Amino acid sequence: MSNFLIFVTGGIAAYKIPNLCRLLIKAGHNVKVGMTENATKFITPLTFESLTKNRVYIDDFLTDVEPDSIDHIDLIEWADKIIVAPCTANTISKIANGIGDNLVTSSMLVVKSKPVYIFPSMNTNMYENPFVQENIAKLRKLGYFVFEPDEGELACKTEGKGRLIEPEEIFNIVVEEKLKGVKFLVTLGPTKEGIDPVRFISNYSSGKMGYNIAKYIKDNGGEVFVVAGDVCLDLSPFSYVKIRSAEEMYNEVISRFSEYDILIMTAAVADYRVKNISDKKIKKNDETLLLELVKNKDILYEVSKVKNEKQVVVGFAAETDDLINNAMEKLNRKKLDMIVVNDVSRSDIGFGADENEVTIFLKNGENIRLSKQSKYLIAKHVVDVAYNILREKNE
Ligand SMILES: Cc1cc2nc3c(=O)[nH]c(=O)nc-3n(C[C@H](O)[C@H](O)[C@H](O)COP(=O)(O)O)c2cc1C
Structure with missing residues (x-):
């Protein structure tokens, strides 16, 4: 069950949207x-309002309905x-150019990492207008899903491209259940290797990449189990277990792996752990302190020994140099x-960032x-x- 936010703009085809609401609600989804x-x-x-049993949002500046809410932010959050x-055409161009002058366009400026499905509908000349086409291309480049309208008879009594695709088709696009029946095991976040009862060695992984992977799987009907390091993320939408050390992560992954179709290891697992973890807090008596480290088991290498030929294993490599080799x-x-x-030497992507730039090999x-x-x-990719x-493996 998902929360669908539908923005309706001023086109003739608005009459088709109650039917879309009805289809989504009937399938058990929440609609605003x-x-x-x-x-x-x-x-x-x-x-x-009658169909969704929810208030309809139009005026961003209303204060008397829910005084403590800021609609354009709360709606996107929901x-x-x-x-x-x-x-x-008007709203497409506003979104593509970062204009926020009403409830719909202001809300669209708040969207950061949620899927947006845009269904244009207009007169053919408007659709083919170079500004509109340029703005559609811009949106697609930024990751918005913009769908081609249908061809056919238009309200303006012309024939051509511009009809809103039918609600049933929109429903099939937005309620993707393509991963139904597929079981994913996803690891995320950092591991922490103890030094003494209060200190540890760790890394900068935030777990956001793995979180988005788990979310995309769930959004598309897949089954996902998360093995998470210590992260500040709300994992409640998923089945999950939290671990601290690389050894705990190894145990969780190895004991579960055989039940899953696909393992995606986004966790940043420590290569080494402290050989002798002190059971008392280490005092700062000496000028230098030497910690002896021993190698942890390589989870993916161990997985490769037990993997069957129908399972898929995906590794992530955070590199700072010689990425390809x-x-x-x-x-x-x-x-x-x-x-x-991914190249973690760049601060605008990778660890902790909301965006990433990667190459899949x-x-x-x-x-x-x-x-x-x-x-x-x-x-998603x-x-x-x-x-x-x-x-392909299971064909
Ligand atoms: C009868 C009528 C039908 C319209 N149909 C469409 C349409 O299907 N698609 C479109 O892009 N604009 C259409 N327009 C123009 C938009 O309503 C107009 O550009 C408006 O500013 C859009 O506002 P909005 O994007 O804030 O909803 C239509 C206008 C009228 C008067």
Whole structure:
């Protein structure tokens, strides 16, 4: 069950949206509707209010309804998926240019890493207008899913491209359940290797990449279990277990792996641990302190020994130099199906950031470069590629 936020803008096809609401609600989803002022001239908010049993959001500056809420922020926070349908040429162009002058466009400025589905609908000349086309291209480049309208008879009595695709089709696109029946094991976050009862060695992993992977899997009907290091993320949407050390992560992964179709290891697992963990807090008596470290088991390498030929294993490599050679060496040595490489020497991507830029390397030497985009969209690509490998293996 997902929270769908539908934004309706001022186009003739607004009349089709109650049907979309009905389909989503019937399938067990929650629906809230926001409208532009112009959309209310085509269809009344009361229709949506009655169908969704929720207040309809139009005026961002209302204070008397829920005084302690800021609608454009709270709505996006609430939503799992955001739909703009029908989306006028006007609203497309506003979103693509960062304009926030009403409830709908202000809300769209708040979206960071949630899937947005835009369904344009307009007269053919408007659709083919170079500004509109340029803005659609811009949105797609930024990771918005913008769908082609249908061809056919339009309200303006012309024939051509511009009809809003039918609600049933929109429903099938937004309620993707393509991962139904597929079981994913996802690791995320850092490990912590104890030094004494109060100190540890760790790394900067925030767990956000793995979190977005788990979320994308869940959004698309897959089953996911998360093995998480110590992260400040709300894992309650998933089944999960929290661990501290690399050894605990190893035990959790190895004991569960055989039950899963796909393992995605995004966790930043410590290579070494302290040989003798002090059971008392170490005093600062000496000028120097030497810690002897011993190698941890390499989880992916151990997994490769027990993996069957139908399972898919995805590794992540955080590299600071010689990315390609390091990644290919790991892919081969650990018998991975694919490896996702990111350059953690850059502060604008990778550890802790909300965006990432990665290259996916496949066993056959092929590589897929993903330009800088939200970690959710990176997650979508990574999971989709892993799922395709699983399908090929199980054909
Ligand atoms: C009868 C009528 C029908 C319209 N249909 C559409 C349409 O289907 N698509 C579109 O992009 N604009 C359409 N427009 C123009 C938009 O309503 C107009 O650009 C408006 O500013 C859009 O506002 P909004 O994007 O804030 O909802 C229509 C206007 C009228 C008067």
